[in-house]
Amino acid sequence: MAIPIYEIYALKYAGPFTRPASMVNWFQDIDKNLQINYYIFAIRGGGETIIVDCGCAPQLAKERNLAGYVNPVDVLKRIDLDAAKIKHVVATHIHFDHISGVELFPQATIFLQEKEFNFWMTNPIAKRAPFLHVTDPVANRYLAGLKGKKRLQLLRGDKKILPGIKLLLCPGHTIGLQTVVVNTAKGKAIVGSDSAHTFSSYRTDIPSAIITDMIAWMKSYDKIRAKASSLDLIFPGHDLALIDAYPKVAEDVSRLV
Numbered sequence: 193m194a195i196p197i198y199e200i201y202a203l204k205y206a207g208p209f210t211r212p213a214s215m216v217n218w219f220q221d222i223d224k225n226l227q228i229n230y231y232i233f234a235i236r237g238g239g240e241t242i243i244v245d246c247g248c249a250p251q252l253a254k255e256r257n258l259a260g261y262v263n264p265v266d267v268l269k270r271i272d273l274d275a276a277k278i279k280h281v282v283a284t285h286i287h288f289d290h291i292s293g294v295e296l297f298p299q300a301t302i303f304l305q306e307k308e309f310n311f312w313m314t315n316p317i318a319k320r321a322p323f324l325h326v327t328d329p330v331a332n333r334y335l336a337g338l339k340g341k342k343r344l345q346l347l348r349g350d351k352k353i354l355p356g357i358k359l360l361l362c363p364g365h366t367i368g369l370q371t372v373v374v375n376t377a378k379g380k381a382i383v384g385s386d387s388a389h390t391f392s393s394y395r396t397d398i399p400s401a402i403i404t405d406m407i408a409w410m411k412s413y414d415k416i417r418a419k420a421s422s423l424d425l426i427f428p429g430h431d432l433a434l435i436d437a438y439p440k441v442a443e444d445v446s447r448l449v
């Protein structure tokens with residue numbers, strides 16, 4: 193059977209936020225600022241829909257006072273997707289802006305790397321300030337409650353989850369971040385999430401300043417570049433260009449490929 197061809201959509205759900213440029217790209221332009229957005233991604237093809245990352249839940253968005261926030265459920269509606277009926281969610285990593293909205297997808301199987309899950313759920317270091325700062329305790333409690341259930345698939349490394357959809361363990365930003373290799377009309381594309389905040393990282397090797405393991409991160413860049421059909425098909429987690437430089441299909445929704 194032929195492998196399905198998928199389309200990839202970026203859906204902005206919050207932002208823009210102004211950040212020190214040196215936080216977005218480690219030690220670059222230390223006296224400048226730049227802007228980022230928060231996104232989720234949708235992959236559609238072969239009769240399937242896969243959502244990559246969950247965005248932020250409304251309650252936490254309020255607590256954190258997120259500028260330009262729209263409930264990810266409402267952003268998905270703009271391309272006729274019903275969060276309550278989504279069957280596959282890839283959670284790239286357990287930072288609040290990517291995992292907080294996990295409860296918005298009550299029917300979905302959640303794909304996470306076991307290493308990532310175990311660190312945030314069981315390692316006391318995850319309760320220390322630098323990690324706590326990016327945690328949503330409510331989402332983490334919900335995830336902990338899914339342990340042992342079929343809805344939570346904890347993966348040990350690279351794994352094909354559907355024909356033409358493969359997850360890659362790409363540590364660096366977090367201990368068990370995963371990216372998504374997607375079979376598209378242009379070849380193998382990668383939804384990289386926070387393996388980079390901006391497109392430039394995949395060319396320069398300069399990641400964001402939110403680092404768990406820099407050595408692992410460099411190896412992850414080698415892996416990502418080797419798997420993608422071209423550098424232009426590797427999509428980062430927070431770049432404004434994800435919306436600005438691609439065809440618009442709805443408000444704050446673009447088709448990347």
Ligand SMILES: [Zn+2]
Pocket residue numbers: 287289290386429430
């Ligand atoms: Zn992020």
